[in-house]
Amino acid sequence: MRPENYEARRQPPSHEYELNIGPNHPGIEGNYAFKLRLHGDEVIEGRADAGYLHRGFEKLMEGRLWIQNLAITPRICVPDPVPMEISYCLAVEDLCGLEVPERAKWLRVMQAELSRLAAHLFTFGGHAATTGMYTPMFWGIADRDLILDLFEELCGGRVYHIYNIPGGVRRDMPPGFIERVSNTLDYLESRLPDYDDLMFKNRVFVKRARGIGVISQKHALDWAVTGPNLRATGLAFDVRRDDPYLVYDQIDFDVVTEDAGDAWARALVRRKELFQSIRIIRQVLAKLPEIPGPIRCPIPNPLAWNVPAGSTYVRMESSKGELAWYVVSNGGEKPYRTHVRGPSQMHAVQVLEKLAVGCRIEDVAQIMFSLDACPPEVDR
Amino acid sequence: MTEGKELTTWLDKVLTEIEGIEIRRKSSRRLRVDVAADALPALLELLRGRASYVHLSAISCVDWLDDGEFELVYHVWSYEMQSLVSAHTRIPREPGIYISVYDIYTPAAFFERDIHEMYGVFFEGSPDMSKFILTEWDGPPPMRKDFDSEAWVNDHFDWQNYNPEWLQEIIAQGGGIAVRPDEQRFSRKQ
Known part of the structure; x- marks a missing residue:
């Protein structure tokens, strides 16, 4: 919305006013606007306004080769890019009937869980910052950086890795990598009690987060809430366990739930998932030396690769919820259609608009961050 | 189950x-x-x-x-x-x-x-x-297959004439840009 195009949507009576939050504001990890109508401090109506990060990726992907699109996919969600690459690769592999080697699957799980750790630390800190506590934010970003260092060592990229290709992964781990990941995990685990002291035992956070932005389980199901936000309402559903992909069916982990459904419960679910991800990566690290073999299967010449005609729907559990790709091929060297269903498309629009009604203005940013919405995923 | x-x-x-x-x-x-x-x-x-x-x-x-x-x-x-x-x-x-x-x-x-x-x-x-x-x-729905992004850009936007001083100096020495953006075709249609 450019200033010259602004029109007050209706002439408000004297006790009501409109407030535009955004596109730059502390409530979300990107550019996203939220237009509020307020009565005093109380929100009467909220309207989400997206499009600031629209880059037309779905259209771009129709004009590029299957292999070229790998460079586009991680950019769809900046804080948690790995599930995007993996799920696109899974879709292409499904269409081509490629058999991915075992080692590549375990490497992908490791990468996905490291990315989940990084994304949760990011959100965790951001959520604290919306309640005025900046220490967890600095700590979260600093600890996330250690994971980015690992990614840099693994594939050269810190944020966008493009480590996966259809059929496997690009290269194996460098020597000594398992030990360094293990050390980082030990460090992160030793930090978890500090995070608990800093956030969940902090009166400020307890008072601010409890009972804010409550979603009941029924509403969560009606509004297609997924991921940690759904588990915070007490429903133990996780795509990794209930619709398994890669090798998650061979891994032991708990699906964390909380019952309250408020901002507090959502933060707590993420905090507990940090530990579960550490558990998963430890199992992967223990397993990897036993699995020899190639890290990718042979694929045709990627610059002249006609993927067989067909369509597929691939789902994954990203750090924000259910991520899905609908990919259609007409037998050509480019995708005929790719549609990405990001979890934030639900959380940042319909759910947020409903939750904001009736809350106070100082809680809006917190509700937004506790839903862990990712604007680039909404805009694509 | x-x-x-x-x-x-x-x-x-x-x-x-x-x-x-x-x-x-x-x-x-x-x-x-x-x-x-x-x-x-x-x-x-x-x-x-x-x-x-x-x-x-x-x-x-x-x-x-x-x-x-x-x-x-x-x-x-x-x-x-x-x-x-x-x-x-x-x-x-x-x-x-x-x-x-x-x-x-x-x-x-x-x-x-x-x-x-x-x-x-x-x-x-x-x-x-x-x-x-x-x-x-205000254009047509962009995800339709008959919407050509490149044609739309060429019809609605001008290529910027990019000719700063430092580039003129390089051109004077015999260098310069090998392919100008307005000569470049992005798609393989033609």
Whole structure:
């Protein structure tokens, strides 16, 4: 919305006013606007306004080769890019009937869980910052950086890795990598009690987060809430366990739930998932030396690769919820259609608009961050 | 799940209540269903009401330009049966009007709004068909196959004449830009 195009949507009576939050504001990890109508401090109506990060990726992907699109996919969600690459690769592999080697699957799980750790630390800190506590934010970003260092060592990229290709992964781990990941995990685990002291035992956070932005389980199901936000309402559903992909069916982990459904419960679910991800990566690290073999299967010449005609729907559990790709091929060297269903498309629009009604203005940013919405995923 | 087979046969029984339905099982958790456009809302109603498919994962639109049709795909998931049904239906490209399933699945509002914006399909009964992502866009729906992004750019924007001083110096020494952007073709169409 450019200033010259602004029109007050209706002439408000004297006790009501409109407030535009955004596109730059502390409530979300990107550019996203939220237009509020307020009565005093109380929100009467909220309207989400997206499009600031629209880059037309779905259209771009129709004009590029299957292999070229790998460079586009991680950019769809900046804080948690790995599930995007993996799920696109899974879709292409499904269409081509490629058999991915075992080692590549375990490497992908490791990468996905490291990315989940990084994304949760990011959100965790951001959520604290919306309640005025900046220490967890600095700590979260600093600890996330250690994971980015690992990614840099693994594939050269810190944020966008493009480590996966259809059929496997690009290269194996460098020597000594398992030990360094293990050390980082030990460090992160030793930090978890500090995070608990800093956030969940902090009166400020307890008072601010409890009972804010409550979603009941029924509403969560009606509004297609997924991921940690759904588990915070007490429903133990996780795509990794209930619709398994890669090798998650061979891994032991708990699906964390909380019952309250408020901002507090959502933060707590993420905090507990940090530990579960550490558990998963430890199992992967223990397993990897036993699995020899190639890290990718042979694929045709990627610059002249006609993927067989067909369509597929691939789902994954990203750090924000259910991520899905609908990919259609007409037998050509480019995708005929790719549609990405990001979890934030639900959380940042319909759910947020409903939750904001009736809350106070100082809680809006917190509700937004506790839903862990990712604007680039909404805009694509 | 021991009762998986029974549940599956029961689901097949529910589905065959719809006329002209074509069911294809792609894997143990994926079911593809092709159905006529006028029967789709009834199918979704059955899936949600009697078969526990409460989660609308997504609605995807595919533009089949050569057939003159839009394909709409409704992906619904059942938490209890742990399976995903993709219901495919086709509607004529012109006039591109279909009925909203917002009364069955609330999340449909977002997807229908998105498809309306990107493909120009109008969903009757959807709560909000206003612009969302392309707020200041007045061109044709951009995701349609007959929308050519490159032609649109060439028609509506000028190439910037980029000729700073430092570049002039390089050109004077015999260097310069090998390919100017206005000479470059981005697609392989021509």
